Amino acid sequence: MKLLIGNRNYSTWSLRPWLVLRHFDIPFEDEVLQLSGEGWRETLAKRSPTGKVPVLIDGDLVVYETLAIIEYLADVFPEKQIWPADRYDRALARAAASEMHAGFTALRNHAPMNLRASHPGKVDADAVRKDLHRVETLWGELLTRSGGPYLFAEFTAADAMYAPLATRLRTYDLPVSDTAARYVEAIYALPAFQDWLSQALQEPWVVDDDEIDVIQGRVAPGTIA
Incomplete structure (x- = not known):
């Protein structure tokens, strides 16, 4: 198997299946196709x-x-239990994953994933408040039910779907509850995520369209080293 991915620092959709492959120890190769440049x-x-x-x-x-x-x-790979084994949990996990797939547009638009950066205060909390409330409610319900540290106790595809959102909360220091903050820590502690992160931090490329300072007009495109 080969997975074609975008820049690790920015590509949220690439991160999700990559985490599944890596965490569940499925043999694969990856290839980065850059999301900028000539x-x-x-x-x-x-x-x-x-x-x-x-x-x-x-x-x-x-x-x-x-x-x-x-x-x-x-x-x-049914034996890997990429989705929860329990049918009830599996339905909830798929619903949560589909909600992430289709929703949270404010967070996506105002707080692009940027693993190398730290931008506290640069995202207007009011602009993403509705999304923050929804993710707090969803994570809170599932984590209370499962006991954590992941949405269904063990890491599943549902967590892979929410991992990029978790990084946004940290990058922009968005206001969240202790429950949500602990879940963000659990995502960052996952060995598969740490593997992705370490490679993202070594990438030299910049995608201006995903840099908040460019988006908000503080710096000109092409000037971020």
Whole structure:
């Protein structure tokens, strides 16, 4: 198997299936397709049916959407319990993952993932308050039910889906409860996440579209080293 991913520092959708593959010890290779620079869109268009990442290649099969990749892995490796084993929990996990897939647009738009950065105070909490309230409610209910440290006690695909959101809370120091803060710590403590993070911190590339100082006009595009 090969997973085509974007820059580790910024690519939220790439992080999600990568964590599943890495945490559940599924053999795979990855290849970074940069999300900036000369000709990057053309390169993506040649390698991905949608011109986006991630893309999973397994023999002749090409799976090009995050949740579809995760579901394919769950089908191929049922013994890994990528989703919770309990049917009730599995339904809740899939609902939570689908909500992340389709929602939280304010957090996505106002607080792009940037693992190398620390930008406390640069995101208006009022602009993302509704999303913060919803994620607090969702995480709180699931963590109370499971006892933590992950949404269904053990790490599952649902946690992989929320990992990028957890990084946003830390990068921008957004106001959250102690329960949410502990969950963010649990995500960061996961060995698979630490592996991704260590590689992200070594990347030299900058994607201006995901840099808050460029987005908010504090610095000009192309000036962040």
